Amino acid sequence: MQKAKFLWRGIIVVLCLSLLMGAVFTGCVKDTAKESGTPDQTGETKPEPLDISMTMILYPIAPPDESNIIIKKVEEYTNTKLNINWIPDAAYNDRITTSLAAMDLPEVLLVRSDKEPVILNALRSDVFWEIGSYIKEFSNLENKLSKIVFNNISVEGKIYGLYRTRDLARRGLIYRKDYADAIGLEEPKTTDDLYPWLKTLAESDPDGNKQNDTYALEMNNQNVQYATTALSMWYGAPNTWGLKDGKVVNRFTTAEYLESMKVLRKLYSENLINHDFPVNAKPDYLVKGTACAVFTVIGNAQNFQRDVQKLDPNATFSPIGFLQGTKGTFVPAENGYNGQFLFPKKTVKNEEHLKKLLGYFDKLLDQEIIDLFKWGIKDLHYSLVDGVPQRSQEQVALFEKDASGMDQLAIDTNIYPTPGVLNPLEKKILDQKNEMMKHTVANICVPYTSETNLERGAELDKIINDTIIKFVIGEIDEEGWNKEIEGWLKAGGEKVQEEYTLEYLNAHK
DSSP states (O other), rough: OOHHHHHHHHHHHHHHHHHHHHOOOOOOOOOOOOOOOOOTSSSOEEEEEEEEEEEEEOSSSOOOOTOOHHHHHHHHTTTEEEEEEEEEEHHHHHHHHHHHHTTTOOSSEESSSSHHHHHHHHTTTBBBBOTTTGGSSSSHHHHHSHHHHHHOOOOOOOOOOOEOOOOOOOOOEEHHHHHHHHHTOOOBHHHHHHHHHHHHHHOOOOOOSSSSSOOOOOOOOSHHHHHHHHHHHTTTOOEEEEEETEEEEEEGOOOOOOHHHHHHHHHTTTTTBBBBTTSSSOOOOHHHHHHEEEEEEHHHHHHHHHHHTTTTTTEEEEEEEBBBBTOOOEEEESEEEEEEOBBBTSSOHHHHHHHHHHHHHHHSSSHHHHHHHHSBBBTTBBETTTTTTEEOOOHHHHHHHHHTGGGGGGSSSSSSSOOOOHHHHHHHHHHHHHHHGGGOOOOOOTTTTOOHHHHHHHHHHHHEOOOOOOOHHHHOEEEHHHHHHHHHHIIIIIHHHHHHHHHHHTTOO
């Protein structure tokens, strides 16, 4: 604790300098709602709306207008007035850090990198409310949120925030189904099928232009190890961190991970992976029709299909959620959340105030609001067909416009919504996710903290990413791979594994 406080004071001193240079973060508004109210149409007194100040990540180019119909519906249902400070994605983490240094905080602070040092130190330094003991007072928070995911976001056994739900199983491969159909190629079933399937798919002139100019697999240089998580697990590697001989190890150090990288190396050597991937952050070969597949979130198949059909109306995509490997069938379980909402003690003054905010989030898990974020407004963004939501193409376009960025406000957008009429691709994705859940393997270290990883994690991750790239493009061989592992261990990887092992064993006594 002393170390955490010392680090925290140091961060404040350094970051306040940048604040004085002009970094300004819009902070809090009111502490609580007014207790008085105004008569509604029935003559009964309705409490004044609860003012809530919050920060949110802005992914669209422009922030939603205050009159946004989705926001208005949320405010009306929850009897709140949301004062949202939208911060562009690229600047978000820096602005959060500056805000914490100045203690210029809203009532609800969305953080996405909740295990970064600046956030962890703030949690340990009593900047935010611990809310674990209050959750049981709210039916939706208690019954609709996962105890497993709460454990994943916990810090030293304490729960400080409300997480935004995400699918536990979602990473796999998506591919051009129309290309495969054109040559009568069935989906692969095992890891042994994968290489010949990709090779055949790319070399059979799937686009019909009579040229050998199609890549089997599109890759980029952004976090290569994350992009290939599914592939390495199909070969039996751990989900980032796993147990071997009673000790925690990183997948990078395992023989199974190397085997999966050999597949990429072979594809690259045969010009079946785009050769610019080491320097290309955003390749567009799949969109242009000159690549057949990519490792990604399988739900992205819908986005790719929509975008590619603007150029090729006949384009169709399909997901592959898992392949059977020689050691079994394994699917990476993700953390089950994407950031969390925290409640600063400086602006949330007392338990009464905190409970009002928790009550707002509890209402966000009512079916009406879950469906609002998922489907929009009835007869505007969707229609009911035999009691089931369904959208026309016009309604899809309108919903995408009105709901752009709105999922940042939601606790849940994809776990509990009312099922709607699904097109064939949506049904395939849903079926794949359901099957994937039967084979998920967790990252065992999600709830734990390694001080060395906090201090040197970025450096260690870069070693892994660089090693993968060098091996795939043939710059190093297997001996070189092993030397890079030795370098990673000496640079702090061994210390990280030791710290995670101690945490894991202490938790499983």
